[in-house]
Amino acid sequence: MQADTTTIWIIELLELYLHTGDVSFLEELYPIVPGAVQWQIGASAQLGLPYELVCTYDILDLQQYP
DSSP: OBHHHHHHHHHHHHHHHHHHOOHHHHHHHGGGHHHHHHHHHHHHTTTSSOOSOBOTTSOTTGGGOO
């Protein structure tokens, strides 16, 4: 799992809804949001930031380092 893509997905869903007003699209994908938010909270619990996770700009295997 990548630390940044989960957050980006949540924000992008909001942005798409704000720009399109497509309620049916939002209703279709919104049930995924609580799980994504809970995952992000859990991944950030130790330091307040995602810990030992890679992001799209990191070197390979960065999750092995604190």
